[in-house]
Structures are given as structure tokens and as C-alpha cells.
Amino acid sequence: MKILFYGARDYDQRFFDKLKPAHPDIDITFIEANLYAETASLAAGYEGICAFVNADLGTEVIKELAHQGIRLILMRCAGYNNVDLKTAAECGIKVLRVPGYSPEAVAELAMALVLTANRHTHKAYIKCRENNFSLNGLMGVNLYGKTAGIVGTGKIGLAMARICRGFGMKLLAYDLYPDKTQTDLNYVSLETLLSSSDLISLHCPLTPDTYHMINKESISRMKDGVILVNTSRGGLICTEDLIAGIRDHKFFAVGLDVYEEESDFVYEDMSEHILKTSTVQRLLSFPNVALTSHQGFFTEEALTNIAETTLENAEAFRTGQELRNEVHI
Known part of the structure; x- marks a missing residue:
């Protein structure tokens, strides 16, 4: 064959x-x-x-x-x-x-994005390379004792839940089909998860029902100072609404391994090109946003x-x- x-x-x-x-x-x-x-x-x-x-x-x-x-x-x-x-x-x-x-591969990158965006390690690395050891702009928040909301409890979501539990976080979960065998997961409605979580991590497939599930309305229900991470599919988040939320200081930190316009240039070296749209550049311009290039599987x-x-x-x-x-x- x-x-x-x-x-x-x-x-x-x-x-x-x-x-x-x-x-x-x-x-x-x-x-x-x-x-x-x-x-x-x-x-x-x-x-x-x-x-x-x-x-x-x-x-x-x-x-x-x-x-x-x-x-x-x-x-x-x-x-x-x-x-x-x-x-x-x-x-x-x-x-x-x-x-x-490898569910753990994706979940571990999700937590890496949480830590990077929260503790600004990407900025700290660049500053130290330039002999700038100031702590200005590098303050984060403790994850210990906070509430992690896991949206989608398939294998990757469950792996992320285990990692969050290891950090001493409380767990909330939402899934259309809750896994009844996970007795240590507290399944709640999506509305409750959005309004109660300090960290929200997306681990669900992109379907007509989940397209833009993170939008102006759902963002308004989130806590002020929430951390949002997406390692699933870019289309789960309405990027324009996310950018508006970042500008309104709704988010303490955002970590994205996937984003809506990635299909044209993902896995390509575009450093010598002028990109057709500015969405990625707008996201990168925010000091509390960390982006990677769809490498959760890598x-x-x-x-x-x-x-x-x-x-x-x-x-x-x-x-x-x-x-x-x-x-x-």
C-alpha cells in the first residue's frame, strides 16, 4: 500500500x-x-x-x-x-x-503556559540576557489554594486535573458527558465554572456547539484576574472578544498554544514575512499573554x-x- x-x-x-x-x-x-x-x-x-x-x-x-x-x-x-x-x-x-x-504532553504544556504567563518567565529570561535583573513587571500569583476549572474531561483534561491537583489547587470540571468514575472531580455547570475559577483550561474538541464558547458573554461571567489557557483549538475562543477582555484587564494572564488564524502559517518560519492580519501581533503585544506554536503534541x-x-x-x-x-x- x-x-x-x-x-x-x-x-x-x-x-x-x-x-x-x-x-x-x-x-x-x-x-x-x-x-x-x-x-x-x-x-x-x-x-x-x-x-x-x-x-x-x-x-x-x-x-x-x-x-x-x-x-x-x-x-x-x-x-x-x-x-x-x-x-x-x-x-x-x-x-x-x-x-x-499522549494526554500528558498536551497537559504539561498547558501548565507550562500557565506558569509562563503568570510568572512572566518569558519576559524574565529576555531581561536577564540583557543584564536587566529588575523585577518590574514580573509579579505573579500563587496557584496553591486557587480553583482550577477544567473544561472538557477527556484524557487531556484529566491529565491537566492531576497536574493542578499536584499544585494544591481545588478542582471544578465541566463536560457534556461527565465521567462518573472521576469521584474526586466536582462537576458543575459551565456558568458556575466560569464564575468560580481562578484558572480556566480548555480541553474540548471544536464543534459547532463549542465554536467561540469563550466570547464576550462568557468572559463577562469570569472572575476578574482569571488565568485562561487554551491548548485545544483556536476556534474555541472569539479572538476579538478575548483581546477586548485583555484590554479591559479581565485576565491576569492568558496562555495560548492555538489561535484562530494559525492555519496559514503554523509550523512555518514567517520571520521574514509581513503577515496578512495583525491578530497574533496584537496578542503578542500584551505583557500578560504567552503564545506557543501549536506544540502541545511535540x-x-x-x-x-x-x-x-x-x-x-x-x-x-x-x-x-x-x-x-x-x-x-
């Missing part, structure tokens, strides 16, 4: 190459070009393609992939909100994903698990086994 890997980086190839000997009947070609309407025709001659969270898998692209004979789309990530599942189903293309690669363990599950998904499709990680409409 021949599979074309779009948007492949050196680290992708390194981790997949380690595991390829265990799957001798799967032939992988890595290309740097990402998947767009203009590059979909490169899939000619392949049975499947593998894409990441920043690929364009909309209607036009799916139809072109089907035209090229593609029968399988492998997502080497958990999210699939960039995939037109309806068109894929109509074209007879199976979509498989990696539902869980650990040795997570990348190993992603490669393992992706190849197992391909093998299951090739051999007609049960597709345990298939994504349905």
Missing part, C-alpha cells in the same frame, strides 16, 4: 522511519508540501494520504483526492475539524485519526505514539481489519 505524507517535517520522517520495518507492506513517501487544492493532484498513484491538523481537507480537496484514487485519509493527530467528513463519506474515503497519543513520547497508531490504522485498512479509529459523520 502506497501512502503519501503531506506536510512532512524531518521529525515526522525520523519517527515513522523507526517503525516502518514492522510494516513492510506499507510504502511511505514524505513530501514537505502541505495539502491544499493546488497540491491534491500529487496524490496520483497512491492509495492513501496522511495529513496533519494544518492541512486543507475541505470539499474541493476531498473531491480531487477521490479523483486521484485515494481511498484512505490518515490524520496523524486527534483533531479532524479540518476534514469534510460528509464529502469523504460520499466519495467512499475512510478517515482515520490518532485519538490519544514530545518524543507523543510523536512515537502518533507514528505507531497511524501505521496501525494503515495496516488495519490494508488488511481489512476493524477500523477502531475511524471518524464518522
Whole structure:
């Protein structure tokens, strides 16, 4: 079975190459070009393609992939909100994903963002490099004894809850489908969580129901001086409303690994370019905001698990086994 890997980086190839000997009947070609309407025709001659969270898998692209004979789309990530599942189903293309690669990897970055934005370690590092040892602008708040609100209690949310508990924080949780086995989690309504939490950490998928769940109205319900962290999907937050909240001093700190306009330049070196919009620059201009480049998954363990599950998904499709990680409409 021949599979074309779009948007492949050196680290992708390194981790997949380690595991390829265990799957001798799967032939992988890595290309740097990402998947767009203009590059979909490169899939000619392949049975499947593998894409990441920043690929364009909309209607036009799916139809072109089907035209090229593609029968399988492998997502080497958990999210699939960039995939037109309806068109894929109509074209007879199976979509498989990696539902869980390392919950701890994402949760640990979420807490890293909390600490960075709260204690201004990113600013302190730059100041010290310039021999500026003043403490001006570096004051934070204790997390111990505060209340952490976990929105979404899947594997990543639960991992974040464990970390917050280790910091001595009280826990509140919200999920459409509460996990009744988590007896030490205090499930409350979203409204209660927003109004009672000192730290709010988002760990839910992007769906029509969760799109812009953090907006002007929900921000107004939050405590003054709240810390907000998002390591899930940028679309969970209405960026314009977030910026307005930051300017109104609603937030003590904000940590973002994902943001709405990231799809055009995520994982790209844009240091020599003038960006089309200024949203990211506006966020970076605030002293209490810390941004990273969608790197929650970026650990040795997570990348190993992603490669393992992706190849197992391909093998299951090739051999007609049960597709345990298939994504349905």
C-alpha cells in the first residue's frame, strides 16, 4: 500500500522511519508540501494520504483526492475539524485519526503556559540576557489554594486535573458527558465554572456547539484576574472578544498554544514575512499573554505514539481489519 505524507517535517520522517520495518507492506513517501487544492493532484498513484491538523481537507480537496484514487485519509493527530467528513463519506474515503497519543504532553504544556504567563518567565529570561535583573513587571500569583476549572474531561483534561491537583489547587470540571468514575472531580455547570475559577483550561474538541464558547458573554461571567489557557483549538475562543477582555484587564494572564488564524502559517518560519492580519501581533503585544506554536503534541513520547497508531490504522485498512479509529459523520 502506497501512502503519501503531506506536510512532512524531518521529525515526522525520523519517527515513522523507526517503525516502518514492522510494516513492510506499507510504502511511505514524505513530501514537505502541505495539502491544499493546488497540491491534491500529487496524490496520483497512491492509495492513501496522511495529513496533519494544518492541512486543507475541505470539499474541493476531498473531491480531487477521490479523483486521484485515494481511498484512505490518515490524520496523524486527534483533531479532524479540518476534514469534510460528509464529502469523504460520499466519495467512499475512510478517515482515520490518532485519538490519544499522549494526554500528558498536551497537559504539561498547558501548565507550562500557565506558569509562563503568570510568572512572566518569558519576559524574565529576555531581561536577564540583557543584564536587566529588575523585577518590574514580573509579579505573579500563587496557584496553591486557587480553583482550577477544567473544561472538557477527556484524557487531556484529566491529565491537566492531576497536574493542578499536584499544585494544591481545588478542582471544578465541566463536560457534556461527565465521567462518573472521576469521584474526586466536582462537576458543575459551565456558568458556575466560569464564575468560580481562578484558572480556566480548555480541553474540548471544536464543534459547532463549542465554536467561540469563550466570547464576550462568557468572559463577562469570569472572575476578574482569571488565568485562561487554551491548548485545544483556536476556534474555541472569539479572538476579538478575548483581546477586548485583555484590554479591559479581565485576565491576569492568558496562555495560548492555538489561535484562530494559525492555519496559514503554523509550523512555518514567517520571520521574514509581513503577515496578512495583525491578530497574533496584537496578542503578542500584551505583557500578560504567552503564545506557543501549536506544540502541545511535540514530545518524543507523543510523536512515537502518533507514528505507531497511524501505521496501525494503515495496516488495519490494508488488511481489512476493524477500523477502531475511524471518524464518522
